[in-house]
Amino acid sequence: MGSELMAKETKISMAVIRRLPKYHRYLGELLRKDIDRISSKELSERIGFTASQIRQDLNCFGDFGQQGYGYNVKDLYNQIGKILGLDKEYKTVIVGAGNIGQAVANYSKFERLGFHLQAIFDKNPKLIGIKIRDIEVKDVEYLDTYLKENPTDIGIICVPKEQAQSIADIMVRNGIKGIWNFAPTDLVVPDDVIVENVHLSESLMILSYRLNESNLFKE
Amino acid sequence: MGSELMAKETKISMAVIRRLPKYHRYLGELLRKDIDRISSKELSERIGFTASQIRQDLNCFGDFGQQGYGYNVKDLYNQIGKILGLDKEYKTVIVGAGNIGQAVANYSKFERLGFHLQAIFDKNPKLIGIKIRDIEVKDVEYLDTYLKENPTDIGIICVPKEQAQSIADIMVRNGIKGIWNFAPTDLVVPDDVIVENVHLSESLMILSYRLNESNLFKE
Numbered sequence: 529m530g531s532e533l534m535a536k537e538t539k540i541s542m543a544v545i546r547r548l549p550k551y552h553r554y555l556g557e558l559l560r561k562d563i564d565r566i567s568s569k570e571l572s573e574r575i576g577f578t579a580s581q582i583r584q585d586l587n588c589f590g591d592f593g594q595q596g597y598g599y600n601v602k603d604l605y606n607q608i609g610k611i612l613g614l615d616k617e618y619k620t621v622i623v624g625a626g627n628i629g630q631a632v633a634n635y636s637k638f639e640r641l642g643f644h645l646q647a648i649f650d651k652n653p654k655l656i657g658i659k660i661r662d663i664e665v666k667d668v669e670y671l672d673t674y675l676k677e678n679p680t681d682i683g684i685i686c687v688p689k690e691q692a693q694s695i696a697d698i699m700v701r702n703g704i705k706g707i708w709n710f711a712p713t714d715l716v717v718p719d720d721v722i723v724e725n726v727h728l729s730e731s732l733m734i735l736s737y738r739l740n741e742s743n744l745f746k747e
Numbered sequence: 748m749g750s751e752l753m754a755k756e757t758k759i760s761m762a763v764i765r766r767l768p769k770y771h772r773y774l775g776e777l778l779r780k781d782i783d784r785i786s787s788k789e790l791s792e793r794i795g796f797t798a799s800q801i802r803q804d805l806n807c808f809g810d811f812g813q814q815g816y817g818y819n820v821k822d823l824y825n826q827i828g829k830i831l832g833l834d835k836e837y838k839t840v841i842v843g844a845g846n847i848g849q850a851v852a853n854y855s856k857f858e859r860l861g862f863h864l865q866a867i868f869d870k871n872p873k874l875i876g877i878k879i880r881d882i883e884v885k886d887v888e889y890l891d892t893y894l895k896e897n898p899t900d901i902g903i904i905c906v907p908k909e910q911a912q913s914i915a916d917i918m919v920r921n922g923i924k925g926i927w928n929f930a931p932t933d934l935v936v937p938d939d940v941i942v943e944n945v946h947l948s949e950s951l952m953i954l955s956y957r958l959n960e961s962n963l964f965k966e
Binding site (some may be wrong): 542545548549550552553576611612614616618626627628630631632634635637639641642643676680681682684706708709712714722724727728729730731732733734736737738739740743 | 759764765767768771772775797830831832833835837845846847848849851853854856857860861862894900901904906924925927931933941943946948949950951952953954955956958960
């Protein structure tokens with residue numbers, strides 16, 4: 529069978545890893561349509577990567593798929609979920625209950641993926657005490673105490689960039705190992721802490737670059 | 748002088764392009780601190796890329812910097828801004844005035860970068876008529892008419908994934924060439940339309956992967 533997750537020693541390139549969530553999303557859609565199996569050719573047509581790219585990507589993690597049969601959709605979905613760590617549960621807190629913080633808090637999909645929001649903090653008196661998805665926004669003054677008493681896996685930073693590093697410091701000091709950072713700044717953290725950035729203005733600049741690329745090289 | 752933007756025929760790799768906004772952000776910070784010039788070594792220490800990486804990246808676009816002098820911060824900032832298309836002005840509309848739409852609408856930085864929000868649309872009667880940054884949310888029924896009468900450069904899609912493609916179709920039909928897509932789906936658009944995606948759950952999955960990576964290959 530092709531569904532055993534094999535341990536490989538080589539470090540997988542970030543380019544491959546960044547494609548995995550897309551596989552996961554497409555396979556989830558196939559599952560919801562009750563599609564049991566799919567060839568790498570069909571998967572390629574749907575997802576827009578070449579069939580050989582798909583085979584290469586998945587080979588990094590083990591031996592999926594079977595000659596002449598294709599992939600078992602549910603197996604592959606579960607295995608990719610496992611590779612992505614989605615078979616685990618994470619306790620998360622959000623610091624910053626402005627628009628972005630509220631948007632993240634309201635994404636019900638994150639709960640389904642195993643990311644459980646435990647608490648939300650802000651320093652704005654107008655926001656402290658309001659409820660977002662039944663979670664009352666706490667004063668950020670209590671972040672340190674809260675984290676000491678409630679071990680947390682992932683900290684989500686949605687504060688302005690000037691405050692982001694000090695929030696990250698409190699998180700790191702209290703054992704948080706993963707930070708999802710929406711503040712437009714690069715956080716300084718120890719090597720064993722993972723930071724994943726969502727820099728919206730960088731994404732907008734890339735769009736702007738690509739809109740102008742053809743002109744740039746015409747001059 | 749090193750500040751002429753040279754036309755090169757080769758297509759620049761996306762990896763280089765995705766680093767440009769970070770250069771732009773760091774150079775902007777140096778400018779605000781009144782720092783006039785910087786060596787590639789110093790820039791490297793601040794930004795975390797190697798000096799040779801920086802020289803290589805910038806060489807893709809022309810001949811910046813001078814032996815023994817380093818980079819003129821303001822020149823380089825302006826040139827990178829120009830490469831990123833930030834010397835231009837863009838008219839934008841947001842469709843979807845939920846949390847993400849409101850967060851994007853409220854980012855004052857985007858205005859400063861030349862992205863001017865002209866209109867916001869939603870289909871929710873509770874949102875239609877409210878004002879976000881002095882812009883009244885319009886009924887999405889009028890999106891088509893609005894775009895016909897008001898040529899727009901960039902459409903920002905913040906609706907649920909089920910509605911995203913039909914909104915993109917209206918945008919494309921009315922000449923929009925750039926779509927900033929926050930819906931967790933891949934839009935189908937003609938080749939001359941650029942889509943830049945912000946897929947939040949994919950970013951969260953990458954964080955989860957990286958948190959588990961060491962365990963994955965220990966098994």
